[in-house]
Amino acid sequence: MRHLLYSILLIVAIAAAAFTIVGIPGHLSRKPPLEVFPDMDRQAKLRPAQPFDFFTNGLSSQLPPAGTVVRSSPVKTLNGEVYSYQDVPFNTGRVTGTTNFVALNPLPVGSALLQRGRGQFDIYCAPCHGGLGDGNGITKKLGVMPAVISLHDKRIIEMTDGEIFNTITHGKGLMGAYGPTVTAQDRWAIIAYTRALELSRLGSPDELSAEQRAALKK
Ligand code: HEC
Known part of the structure; x- marks a missing residue:
């Protein structure tokens, strides 16, 4: 009788320990999970197109090929160059640096x-x-x-x-x-x-x- 009681207590203790460590299935928690292996969740990396003294031009990633239109917000390299969406009437229909519309077609009309x-x-x-x-x-x-x-x-x-x-x-x-x-x-x-x-x-x-x-x- 006593053996049976000890066995049941042991099973309950193991189950409680398992739920404490693994958690109840479907239960949401805001706390970070117990991490036995890191799973590469955190790693050192460079964010794209941000100033960082890695390449000689001071950007974390290399610039796109010539002719590519940059769509991101302006990025300043360590050399002081600024790369941004080409703010020219041809792309925007607006006078460079303003929100005013250009009066005329920037292309020669033929x-x-x-x-x-x-x-x-x-x-x-x-x-x-x-x-x-x-x-x-x-x-x-x-x-x-x-x-x-x-x-x-x-x-x-x-x-x-x-x-x-x-x-x-x-x-x-x-x-x-x-x-x-x-x-x-x-x-x-x-x-x-x-x-x-x-x-x-x-x-x-x-x-x-x-x-x-x-x-x-x-
Ligand atoms: C699917 C139908 C449709 C197509 C295709 C279409 N339009 Fe329109 N367009 C409209 C409608 C409807 C309006 C009125 C919009 C409003 O004021 O609600 C309009 C308005 C305009 C206006 C006046 C905008 C203003 O400020 O009042 C211009 C200019 C214009 N269209 C040029 C074009 C050109 C150029 C093309 C081809 C690239 C084109 N549309 C294709 C339906 C269309």
Whole structure:
């Protein structure tokens, strides 16, 4: 009888010890777990792109290849150089160092850019804004996007190129963001083509040369 009692007490003691060390399954605790083996939970490491006197240029990781656009917040190397997101109108649509939109397309506008812009506009914008930019795209006919603004609207005509770039990049209201799908180069090409569409309704025959006017009359 006494042996049985001792056996039961021993089993209870072992179980209590096991739960004390291992814990109750499913029980949450804010205290750090008992660590028999460290499991590499803690180790010496360098955080990426932070100043650290490891490489000769003073950064913990090496700089990305030339031409890569840095997206992180500015990083200052021990040499005093600052690497940051390239704050230029081409990337942001804004005057460098300010939040003001640039008035004009930073790219030189020529027929190649307009052709490219037309192709990209027809793919990405025409479904809603229409091939003419008047807001009568296929989505209106289908009734899925009823109120699409006409790009011939006075407000859009007077809008700076930089603000339109911002709208294409980040979207507005029901319009989605096209920054992730359309490259910055193509967004500026689309803006150049949008201006050409606007001009197609704003221009007057007086702006043409005599020969062009003659050709138009035919
Ligand atoms: C899925 C439909 C859709 C597509 C595709 C689309 N838009 Fe829009 N867009 C809209 C709608 C809807 C609005 C009105 C947004 C609002 O004010 O709620 C708008 C507004 C705009 C505006 C005016 C923004 C403002 O400040 O009022 C511009 C400029 C514009 N779009 C240009 C473009 C260009 C350029 C493209 C092609 C890259 C494009 N959109 C693609 C639906 C679309």
